[in-house]
Amino acid sequence: ASARVVVIGGGYAGATVARSLRASDPSIDVTLIEPRRTFHSCPFSNLVIGGLQPFSVLCFGYDDIAATGVRMVFERAIRVDPVTKTVRTEGDLDFHYDRLVMAPGIEMIWNAISGYNEAAAELMPHAWQAGPQTLLLRKQLEDMPDGGVVVIAPPANPFRCPPGPYERASLIAHYLKTNKPRSKLMILDSKEYFSKQILFQRAWTEIYGDLIEWHGIFDFGAVIAVRPLERVLVTESKEVRADVANVIPPQRAARIAQISGLADETGWCPINPVTFESSLQAGIHVLGDASNAGAMPKSAFSANAQAKVCAVQIARLLKGKPPIRTKLANTCYSLVAPGYGISIAGVYEPGEVLIDSIKGAGGISPIYASAKFRRLEADYGASWYRTITEQVFG
Numbered sequence: 155a156s157a158r159v160v161v162i163g164g165g166y167a168g169a170t171v172a173r174s175l176r177a178s179d180p181s182i183d184v185t186l187i188e189p190r191r192t193f194h195s196c197p198f199s200n201l202v203i204g205g206l207q208p209f210s211v212l213c214f215g216y217d218d219i220a221a222t223g224v225r226m227v228f229e230r231a232i233r234v235d236p237v238t239k240t241v242r243t244e245g246d247l248d249f250h251y252d253r254l255v256m257a258p259g260i261e262m263i264w265n266a267i268s269g270y271n272e273a274a275a276e277l278m279p280h281a282w283q284a285g286p287q288t289l290l291l292r293k294q295l296e297d298m299p300d301g302g303v304v305v306i307a308p309p310a311n312p313f314r315c316p317p318g319p320y321e322r323a324s325l326i327a328h329y330l331k332t333n334k335p336r337s338k339l340m341i342l343d344s345k346e347y348f349s350k351q352i353l354f355q356r357a358w359t360e361i362y363g364d365l366i367e368w369h370g371i372f373d374f375g376a377v378i379a380v381r382p383l384e385r386v387l388v389t390e391s392k393e394v395r396a397d398v399a400n401v402i403p404p405q406r407a408a409r410i411a412q413i414s415g416l417a418d419e420t421g422w423c424p425i426n427p428v429t430f431e432s433s434l435q436a437g438i439h440v441l442g443d444a445s446n447a448g449a450m451p452k453s454a455f456s457a458n459a460q461a462k463v464c465a466v467q468i469a470r471l472l473k474g475k476p477p478i479r480t481k482l483a484n485t486c487y488s489l490v491a492p493g494y495g496i497s498i499a500g501v502y503e504p505g506e507v508l509i510d511s512i513k514g515a516g517g518i519s520p521i522y523a524s525a526k527f528r529r530l531e532a533d534y535g536a537s538w539y540r541t542i543t544e545q546v547f548g
């Protein structure tokens with residue numbers, strides 16, 4: 155009988171591994187379990203929030219994946235039994251696996267910020283999982299009068315997409331500058347510094363003047379509570395009333411990974427850095443944001459790269475061959491304004507227990523660069539998005 159691989163989660167990691175497995179070895183029977191028929195991409199969602207792109211650029215179906223021979227099951231996985239090697243879905247279907255790939259992304263840790271629960275997210279959207287939350291934040295910005303205050307509250311590390319909150323701040327500032335120029339944007343950060351900080355802050359001053367005000371944790375302390383009905387954020391030393399509040403709470407591996415015993419006390423899933431097999435459960439590989447991939451950031455680029463490597467390793471392991479050590483890479487593009495892009499890149503290799511960064515490889519965009527250079531990077535970011543979504547979902 156052909157080997158069976160079940161994949162939980164049809165996002166950047168899961169959809170990639172399902173396709174790559176079929177491409178590595180068409181004899182492998184691949185089932186992809188995903189509750190939603192339309193995937194909403196987080197990459198590029200900041201452009202939708204800033205009004206630069208329509209929501210439709212984020213939406214992808216699974217027909218082309220099914221056409222590669224992947225069996226699509228549009229249900230939520232609710233239980234994994236590592237002894238009988240079975241996944242149970244919400245609709246009471248059971249799927250047996252020889253190897254399982256867990257790629258369910260993240261969940262918010264509700265009430266880590268006191269009062270910030272699912273109901274609060276309907277008033278103060280996180281928009282950190284794309285879809286209705288993206289549209290809600292966009293609508294709130296559209297409804298806000300000129301002269302309003304937008305507050306973004308990013309979490310401490312590690313979290314999904316380290317430069318994401320700052321790209322979002324940039325593109326909201328672009329919207330405010332062009333539509334509601336008397337407005338302000340305040341970032342109440344729960345950390346001391348952030349990804350590509352020098353590039354972002356120089357560009358902010360250059361393009362947006364004093365529209366964006368960033369406060370590291372040393373200014374007012376972390377955001378510890380919210381009062382959603384009043385749109386108030388409470389830090390350790392200050393209360394701030396917002397007209398639009400974008401609260402991005404701390405995160406961890408999604409629920410199915412937690413209840414399957416794959417996550418440790420950090421909330422993320424430890425893995426073997428060569429094969430991505432869980433350190434806690436044999437036969438289960440964890441990819442993408444849910445995993446603790448060491449120095450690799452939680453990005454769609456990383457999820458996609460990890461998934462391609464993992465597919466090769468699973469195909470080899472199923473044939474009784476040893477895994478091979480490979481290097482991995484990541485690039486995160488951020489758009490600071492239309493035609494103004496910046497990036498950060500890294501190269502990684504498996505270490506003893508974690509995936510380590512290769513020193514001296516990678517880096518950030520130059521601090522001083524011409525307008526043409528920034529425009530080129532904006533173009534690279536757009537073509538990266540077209541290419542990855544075509545490769546994963548097209």
Ligand code: FAD
Pocket residue numbers: 162163164165166167168187188189190193195196197198199200229230231232257258259260281282283314315318322408410441442443444452453454455456457485486487
């Ligand atoms: P996801 O893409 O979230 O996919 C997880 C899937 O699992 C979902 O489809 C979900 O429905 C499914 N699922 C969950 N639970 C279950 C279950 N029980 N059963 C079955 N299925 C389940 N990254 C970049 O590289 N570049 C960018 O420019 C970029 N921009 C970003 C901007 C923002 C605002 C944000 C929030 C993120 C951005 N990212 C970017 C990060 C990127 O979105 C994530 O790193 C990436 O989506 C991780 O992929 P994943 O497959 O692990 O998770």
